[in-house]
Amino acid sequence: MSVRGKVLSVENMNPFVKNMEYAVRGPIVIRAGEIEQELSKGLKKNFTDVIRANIGDCHATGQKPLTFLRQVAAICTYPDVLLKDPNFPSDAKDRAQRILDGCGGKSIGAYSDSSGVRVIREDIARYITERDGQASDPDDIFLSTGASDGIKIIMKLLMTGQPGKERAGVMIPIPQYPLYTATIAEYNAYPIGYYLNEDKNWALDVNELKRSIDEAKPNCKPRAIVIINPGNPTGQVLTKENIQDVIKFAKEQNLFIMADEVYQHNVYAKGSEFFSFKKILTEMGPEYNNMELASFMSTSKGYMGECGFRGGYCEVINLDPAVRAMLLKSISAKLCSSISGQAVMGVVVNPPKPGEPSYDIFQKEKSTVLGQLAEKATMVTETFNSIEGITCNEVQGAMYAFPQIKLPQKLLEAAKAKGQAPDAFYCFNLLEETGICVVPGSGFGQVEGTYHFRTTILPPVEKLREMLGRFKDFHLKFMAKYS
Amino acid sequence: MSVRGKVLSVENMNPFVKNMEYAVRGPIVIRAGEIEQELSKGLKKNFTDVIRANIGDCHATGQKPLTFLRQVAAICTYPDVLLKDPNFPSDAKDRAQRILDGCGGKSIGAYSDSSGVRVIREDIARYITERDGQASDPDDIFLSTGASDGIKIIMKLLMTGQPGKERAGVMIPIPQYPLYTATIAEYNAYPIGYYLNEDKNWALDVNELKRSIDEAKPNCKPRAIVIINPGNPTGQVLTKENIQDVIKFAKEQNLFIMADEVYQHNVYAKGSEFFSFKKILTEMGPEYNNMELASFMSTSKGYMGECGFRGGYCEVINLDPAVRAMLLKSISAKLCSSISGQAVMGVVVNPPKPGEPSYDIFQKEKSTVLGQLAEKATMVTETFNSIEGITCNEVQGAMYAFPQIKLPQKLLEAAKAKGQAPDAFYCFNLLEETGICVVPGSGFGQVEGTYHFRTTILPPVEKLREMLGRFKDFHLKFMAKYS
Numbered sequence: 001m002s003v004r005g006k007v008l009s010v011e012n013m014n015p016f017v018k019n020m021e022y023a024v025r026g027p028i029v030i031r032a033g034e035i036e037q038e039l040s041k042g043l044k045k046n047f048t049d050v051i052r053a054n055i056g057d058c059h060a061t062g063q064k065p066l067t068f069l070r071q072v073a074a075i076c077t078y079p080d081v082l083l084k085d086p087n088f089p090s091d092a093k094d095r096a097q098r099i100l101d102g103c104g105g106k107s108i109g110a111y112s113d114s115s116g117v118r119v120i121r122e123d124i125a126r127y128i129t130e131r132d133g134q135a136s137d138p139d140d141i142f143l144s145t146g147a148s149d150g151i152k153i154i155m156k157l158l159m160t161g162q163p164g165k166e167r168a169g170v171m172i173p174i175p176q177y178p179l180y181t182a183t184i185a186e187y188n189a190y191p192i193g194y195y196l197n198e199d200k201n202w203a204l205d206v207n208e209l210k211r212s213i214d215e216a217k218p219n220c221k222p223r224a225i226v227i228i229n230p231g232n233p234t235g236q237v238l239t240k241e242n243i244q245d246v247i248k249f250a251k252e253q254n255l256f257i258m259a260d261e262v263y264q265h266n267v268y269a270k271g272s273e274f275f276s277f278k279k280i281l282t283e284m285g286p287e288y289n290n291m292e293l294a295s296f297m298s299t300s301k302g303y304m305g306e307c308g309f310r311g312g313y314c315e316v317i318n319l320d321p322a323v324r325a326m327l328l329k330s331i332s333a334k335l336c337s338s339i340s341g342q343a344v345m346g347v348v349v350n351p352p353k354p355g356e357p358s359y360d361i362f363q364k365e366k367s368t369v370l371g372q373l374a375e376k377a378t379m380v381t382e383t384f385n386s387i388e389g390i391t392c393n394e395v396q397g398a399m400y401a402f403p404q405i406k407l408p409q410k411l412l413e414a415a416k417a418k419g420q421a422p423d424a425f426y427c428f429n430l431l432e433e434t435g436i437c438v439v440p441g442s443g444f445g446q447v448e449g450t451y452h453f454r455t456t457i458l459p460p461v462e463k464l465r466e467m468l469g470r471f472k473d474f475h476l477k478f479m480a481k482y483s
Numbered sequence: 484m485s486v487r488g489k490v491l492s493v494e495n496m497n498p499f500v501k502n503m504e505y506a507v508r509g510p511i512v513i514r515a516g517e518i519e520q521e522l523s524k525g526l527k528k529n530f531t532d533v534i535r536a537n538i539g540d541c542h543a544t545g546q547k548p549l550t551f552l553r554q555v556a557a558i559c560t561y562p563d564v565l566l567k568d569p570n571f572p573s574d575a576k577d578r579a580q581r582i583l584d585g586c587g588g589k590s591i592g593a594y595s596d597s598s599g600v601r602v603i604r605e606d607i608a609r610y611i612t613e614r615d616g617q618a619s620d621p622d623d624i625f626l627s628t629g630a631s632d633g634i635k636i637i638m639k640l641l642m643t644g645q646p647g648k649e650r651a652g653v654m655i656p657i658p659q660y661p662l663y664t665a666t667i668a669e670y671n672a673y674p675i676g677y678y679l680n681e682d683k684n685w686a687l688d689v690n691e692l693k694r695s696i697d698e699a700k701p702n703c704k705p706r707a708i709v710i711i712n713p714g715n716p717t718g719q720v721l722t723k724e725n726i727q728d729v730i731k732f733a734k735e736q737n738l739f740i741m742a743d744e745v746y747q748h749n750v751y752a753k754g755s756e757f758f759s760f761k762k763i764l765t766e767m768g769p770e771y772n773n774m775e776l777a778s779f780m781s782t783s784k785g786y787m788g789e790c791g792f793r794g795g796y797c798e799v800i801n802l803d804p805a806v807r808a809m810l811l812k813s814i815s816a817k818l819c820s821s822i823s824g825q826a827v828m829g830v831v832v833n834p835p836k837p838g839e840p841s842y843d844i845f846q847k848e849k850s851t852v853l854g855q856l857a858e859k860a861t862m863v864t865e866t867f868n869s870i871e872g873i874t875c876n877e878v879q880g881a882m883y884a885f886p887q888i889k890l891p892q893k894l895l896e897a898a899k900a901k902g903q904a905p906d907a908f909y910c911f912n913l914l915e916e917t918g919i920c921v922v923p924g925s926g927f928g929q930v931e932g933t934y935h936f937r938t939t940i941l942p943p944v945e946k947l948r949e950m951l952g953r954f955k956d957f958h959l960k961f962m963a964k965y966s
Contacts, residue, residue, distance in 0.1 A: 007706060007739040007775050010805040014642040017813045057594045060587025070561045077823075078557035087564065104543025109789040111540045145628055145793070148817055159497040161671065163646070182816040188644065223490060256490040292490050306592040308822035310628070322493040330500045333665040334631055338821040339791035340560075 019185040021178060021443070028427055029054050032437040047435035051467050053455040054437045056232075056399045058305025061458040066304055066365050068358045069347045072096050073309075076108050076343045091356040099343050108339040114332040116143030116313070117339065120346040124313050127349035131264075132279035141315050142328075143345060145337045146307075147262045147298035150314035152183050154294045157327060158223045158256060159187050169220030171213065171255065173204070175402060175444035175452070177232045190220030195447060198404065201393045202236035206245045213253055224256040225249075227277065230263040230397030233444050233454035235377070237272040237396040243280045247288055257281070257293040262312075265302035268374035269396035278317060292318045299344045301399065303369040311341035311348075373399065376457040376464055383468045389479055399458060402441070405451050405475075411482035423451040429478060434470040502668040504661065504926070511910055512537050515920040530918035534950050536938040537920045539715075539882045541788025544941040549787055549848050551841045552830045555579050556792075559591050559826045574839040582826050591822040597815040599626030599796070600822065603829040607796055610832035614747075615762035624798050625811075626828060628820045629790075630745045630781035633797035635666050637777045640810060641706045641739060642670050652703030654696065654738065656687070658885060658927035658935070660715045673703035678930060681887065684876045685719035689728045696736060707739040708732075710760065713746040713880030716927050716937035718860070720755040720879040726763045730771055740764070740776040745795075748785035751857035752879035761800060775801045782827045784882065786852040794824035794831075856882065859940040859947055866951045872962055882941060885924065888934050888958075894965035906934040912961060917953040 010018065029052075036050050052060065059065065071089065075082040075096035083093055102119035104110030115121065121138035128136035144150035160168045167190045172180045174193040184191045194212040196202040204227070213222050227246060229238045238246075250257050259277035267274050282289045299311030319327065336342075351366075352358040377395035384392035384403040392403035407422050415425035423440040430453075431437050441452030459467055493501065512535075519533050535543065542548065554572065558565040558579035566576055585602035587593030598604065604621040611619035627633035643651045650673045655663045657676040667674045677695040679685040687710070696705050710729060712721045721729075733740050742760035750757050765772045782794030802810065819825075834849075835841040860878035867875035867886040875886035890898075890905050898908035906923040913936075914920050924935030942950055 005773070006801075006803045006806070007737055008640060008806050009803050010809065012643070013640055013806055013809060015644040016642075017640060017809055020813060020816060055594065057587060058592070059590035060593035062588055065590060065592050073823075074557045074561035074565065077560055078553045081570065082557065103791070104540060105545055107542035107548060108791045109541070109548050109787075110543035111538065111790045145821070146818065156669075157491060157496055157500060159499075160495070161498040179816055186639075186813070186816075254490055290488070304592075307594045307818070308586070308591045310819075310821040318489075320489045320492050323489070323491050323496055326493065326496060326500055330503060330669070333503060333662055333669075335629065335790070336793075338628070338793040338824055340556075340823040341821055 016186050016188045020182045050435045050437055052437050054439050056456055057307055058458055062460045063305050068092055068352055068362045069304060072347050073340055073343055089357040091352050091358050099346055112336045112339055114328055114336055117342050120342050123346055123350040132276055134279055134282045140317050141313055143337045143342045144312040144314055146300055146310045147296040147312040148179055150296050150312055155183055160221060165219055167220045169216050169222035171225040175233050175446055178443055180226055192216040196234060202231055202234040204242055204246055206249055209249050224258055226258045228260040230266055232398050233400045233402045235395040235398045235400050237267050240275050243275055247281050251288055259295045261295050262298040262301045263398040267397040268377045269394055272396045290318050299348055303366045304348055306344050309341040309344045310338055311345040313345055380457050387472055387475055399456050400454050402452050402454050407451050408482045427453055430474055434474045436467055436471055499669050499671045503665045533918045533920055534942060535920050537922050539939055540790055541941055545943045546788050551575055551835055551845045552787060555830050556823055556826055572840040574835050574841045582829055595819045595822055597811055597819055599825050603825050606829055606833040615759055617762055617765045623800050624796055626820045626825045627795040627797055629783055629793045630779040630795040631662055633779050633795055638666055648702055650703045652699050652705035654708040658716050658929055661926055663709055675699040679717060685714055685717040687725055687729055689732055692732050707741055709741045711743040713749055715881050716883045716885045718878040718881045718883050720750050723758050726758055730764050734771055742778045744778050745781040745784045746881040750880040751860045752877055755879045773801050782831055786849045787831055789827050792824040792827045793821055794828040796828055863940050870955055870958055882939050883937050885935050885937050890934050891966045910936055913957055917957045919950055919954055
């Protein structure tokens with residue numbers, strides 16, 4: 001019998017699950033929920049609401065769903081009535097009918113092929129082809145439960161199944177989105193962290209890539225490199241040249257490229273442009289265009305922000321056909337991703353076209369969301385940089401800022417006395433004093449001795465302005481207290 | 484550089500993924516798809532359509548979705564308009580509003596808590612409490628992407644992270660649903676197969692449980708026992724006494740109980756009744772009622788058959804609180820399951836009540852589906868038993884029959900010459916001759932030297948009758964050919 005008479009204890013459970021960390025939903029977020037409970041019970045605080053800037057959850061912070069997208073999803077759900085409803089536009093009905101025709105029994109209640117509904121994969125391939133000016137094959141695409149699921153599926157294939165030095169090494173940016181470290185821990189792989197260059201707006205530096213892989217080689221078998229572009233939590237958008245450098249490095253080191261491109265619609269800064277890794281790699285010609293590459297996309301981000309539908313896709317090119325068969329087999333045990341999520345992904349890649357009845361309203365809703373995000377990106381960058389002791393790279397894309405905070409010695413000592421990381425100490429105090437919930441930089445990784453936090457730029461403009469005001473007051477008082 | 488210049492080859496990929504098998508979507512199903520393509524191109528065959536009896540995909544075989552369920556899901560998807568639509572009944576609107584009120588920003592496009600929308604978990608707890616006459620706690624429940632996801636999450640916790648003899652052993656029935664062997668292979672666990680007793684209508688025999696665990700103990704650390712009730716692929720419904728025996732055995736051997744109860748609404752036979760493992764274990768009193776138990780449920784089966792929504796839940800009781808925290812953490816890296824799937828699960832556990840406007844139609848639709856399934860269960864059992872060389876236990880529940888076929892020596896030799904398992908050889912011939920797609924027993928496991936196949940009972944009554952007719956003709960001719 002094990003501890004306390006239970007079969008399963010923390011001592012004997014899966015040690016790799018125990019090692020996982022996922023800061024975006026970590027202890028600070030649990031505390032935020034408790035504070036909300038306290039407020040709802042009438043407890044008096046310096047603030048009346050918690051502002052959840054910890055997670056890229058667009059609708060939860062007030063963004064409205066796109067009309068066309070929800071119309072198509074609703075018709076797919078209840079077609080017997082809504083396909084005939086005169087209040088629904090014809091293009092929404094056409095999209096829904098096209099998806100339903102691709103479903104077993106013409107119902108989104110049927111399982112799809114493991115890789116997803118065929119017509120949706122065809123629409124995704126067409127979208128990628130138009131985006132990149134390079135052909136895409138529906139058979140290279142599978143639908144996933146959000147991007148997270150696709151990332152885990154591909155990473156799983158790359159594992160060696162061996163312990164210790166024989167483990168697969170996976171290169172990840174530092175700072176990174178914690179799904180990567182969590183998955184690497186869960187799979188007992190070896191994380192090879194390469195630091196993004198904060199002084200160069202979080203660029204990838206090839207010398208740093210080389211340093212990190214060389215240091216890791218005695219400890220693992222490096223197999224893959226993860227790039228997040230536009231960056232999470234760092235908000236940078238990679239240049240074409242930077243992408244070329246990474247591809248050359250991956251070729252040289254024989255690495256599988258995992259391109260997390262879920263923020264491909266979220267580019268705000270003048271002069272910044274999204275280039276997919278596939279486009280650049282293909283354009284680099286015969287020496288590079290047969291490299292293995294997986295690109296991940298999601299319905300949760302962009303202008304649609306449909307997190308709850310858990311829609312996503314992965315395009316994986318140049319895979320050995322026998323490995324591709326194994327990939328399909330490994331997906332098939334999960335049967336398929338949610339068909340309503342697939343349908344939403346289908347709309348994102350096949351939006352209303354000029355001349356269709358929903359074109360104008362769709363474009364208007366889309367550009368409103370993206371316009372506000374651009375405005376908020378600027379507001380956040382400028383505000384943080386206006387505060388003494390804080391520096392923040394330009395939020396060129398994605399939905400986050402990752403400002404650096406200079407913490408005084410006395411504060412470091414106070415944090416140590418409390419047994420907290422200094423940035424966690426800072427963020428917990430911020431939460432208790434202002435109700436603002438952000439995630440400490442230590443949850444994403446940072447250069448030792450530097451301190452950051454990640455905030456989303458998602459709250460509505462006025463709310464965000466208020467949040468930045470509350471933040472600034474707190475910061476100045478808090479620094480004064482410890483200086 | 485690896486084989487053929489690829490980073491990833493079958494030789495160096497994750498060996499545990501390579502070992503996975505998933506017969507329900509295996510080679511015979513791929514061939515069925517090819518035949519459909521051939522038919523659509525006008526190729527002449529002995530039949531005009533493929534009957535897919537390989538997978539429990541209700542809507543794909545013609546079952547209609549339940550009106551109320553789809554109304555609620557549609558309103559949740561497009562509430563701005565449909566909450567005001569006079570064509571939708573008030574109880575559907577109430578259910579949708581209740582779910583939306585529990586969502587961030589009142590949108591199913593927001594992430595939920597990792598364990599799922601709170602009000603839906605409350606409704607599930609109420610459903611379980613009423614079903615069992617035993618209290619259920621919403622905090623013991625998490626929503627999952629179908630039942631498969633929940634099963635994988637719990638099994639993952641139980642892994643030791645050690646190789647060889649230190650691996651976790653998981654007891655599974657033979658025959659079993661292939662998700663279990665696939666997941667055990669993926670996690671590099673050790674499968675401890677216990678044979679169900681075909682002579683006693685697929686009952687669990689405690690002596691057989693003891694035999695299998697004793698034989699396995701030198702090879703692994705047994706940690707869990709999986710029971711599928713009602714049975715897949717075997718269609719039996721366990722008696723209360725049989726469940727008590729299994730619980731006593733699990734206690735004695737210190738095993739975590741994993742109860743796959745996704746077919747809890749699918750009980751047809753006179754005298755059969757569904758008892759949850761939780762109910763029985765709780766009623767067994769202090770010696771047993773603190774045992775760790777996970778029960779899995781799905782929207783994909785029952786009378787609703789909503790596979791594509793990927794809704795499901797897991798209730799896990801008596802977990803060490805520290806392990807429960809680890810469980811929640813491990814789910815949080817996937818963020819949450821699809822909210823539309825959660826909403827459908829919410830309707831299943833909170834259907835219209837007497838006096839509500841949708842009560843009558845809901846009851847009628849539900850009882851029609853279940854009545855037809857009962858009729859088909861009888862038809863399938865009786866037809867198979869009427870054919871010489873075939874025996875089939877009564878389909879008491881679930882959606883499948885698993886008949887045994889006696890194969891003549893000449894046929895075994897012919898199969899061997901083709902390099903196929905005899906039952907696979909049989910099923911491939913059945914498919915080519917009749918268009919009927921069923922899954923060979925070897926994909927589920929069976930006593931050595933016996934041969935079976937699994938067929939669903941899902942095709943509409945008339946189609947199923949036609950299928951059984953085609954089947955009988957084939958079987959008699961095929962046996963004659965090899966006798």
